[in-house]
Amino acid sequence: MSGTAPGYVYSPANKHLGVVWTRETLFDYLADPRKYIPGTKMFFVGLKKPEDRADVIKYMEVEGAKPPTSVCSFLFYLWAQEVHQKAITKKERSTVQVFKQRCLQCHVIDSMASKTGPSLNGLIGRTSGSVPGYVYSDANKNKGVVWTRETLFEYLENPKKYIPGTKMVFAGMKKANERADLIKYMEVEGAKKPS
Numbered sequence: 001m002s003g004t005a006p007g008y009v010y011s012p013a014n015k016h017l018g019v020v021w022t023r024e025t026l027f028d029y030l031a032d033p034r035k036y037i038p039g040t041k042m043f044f045v046g047l048k049k050p051e052d053r054a055d056v057i058k059y060m061e062v063e064g065a066k067p068p069t070s071v072c073s074f075l076f077y078l079w080a081q082e083v084h085q086k087a088i089t090k091k092e093r094s095t096v097q098v099f100k101q102r103c104l105q106c107h108v109i110d111s112m113a114s115k116t117g118p119s120l121n122g123l124i125g126r127t128s129g130s131v132p133g134y135v136y137s138d139a140n141k142n143k144g145v146v147w148t149r150e151t152l153f154e155y156l157e158n159p160k161k162y163i164p165g166t167k168m169v170f171a172g173m174k175k176a177n178e179r180a181d182l183i184k185y186m187e188v189e190g191a192k193k194p195s
Contacts, residue, residue, distance in 0.1 A: 013039030095181045111194045121194045124187050139165030152183050
């Protein structure tokens with residue numbers, strides 16, 4: 001079952017999903033982990049080819065059924081987990097830096113107070129132009145878009161193109177992976193209770 005390996009710190013999304021891992025569920029998951037478990041910590045983008053997913057699942061079935069055969073293989077497993085966790089931590093630090101450099105000058109995420117731009121707390125699921133007390137451009141108020149991962153992904157590439165007439169001076173982020181990581185960060189941090 002998802003989120004149950006002893007000793008591993010899972011994302012809340014993974015812990016609460018409660019999916020039983022079968023060939024079918026793994027097949028769907030490996031196609032796009034972030035889509036299958038929104039909010040997962042996993043940065044793996046997925047395997048698009050069905051035959052690749054089938055091969056990986058077959059390998060996991062065979063090798064996963066075997067107990068660790070020696071202290072060395074178990075230690076290697078622990079080392080690999082540590083390396084993976086360090087890579088995630090490094091990527092998270094990088095995303096925090098991107099948020100600080102590109103967003104924090106105008107926005108806050110840990111409170112509902114607005115700066116030059118509106119608060120980003122609770123952004124996912126919110127309609128554009130709807131933070132109480134913030135004075136939006138008519139373009140932003142009238143757009144009426146609901147902020148989801150998909151709409152933010154498109155918006156952050158080029159805000160002025162997405163909402164012509166917006167007050168936002170941010171030029172956009174061209175790298176898709178940076179936008180995806182930033183959106184994930186805003187989704188997690190923005191869901192926390194504001195201070």
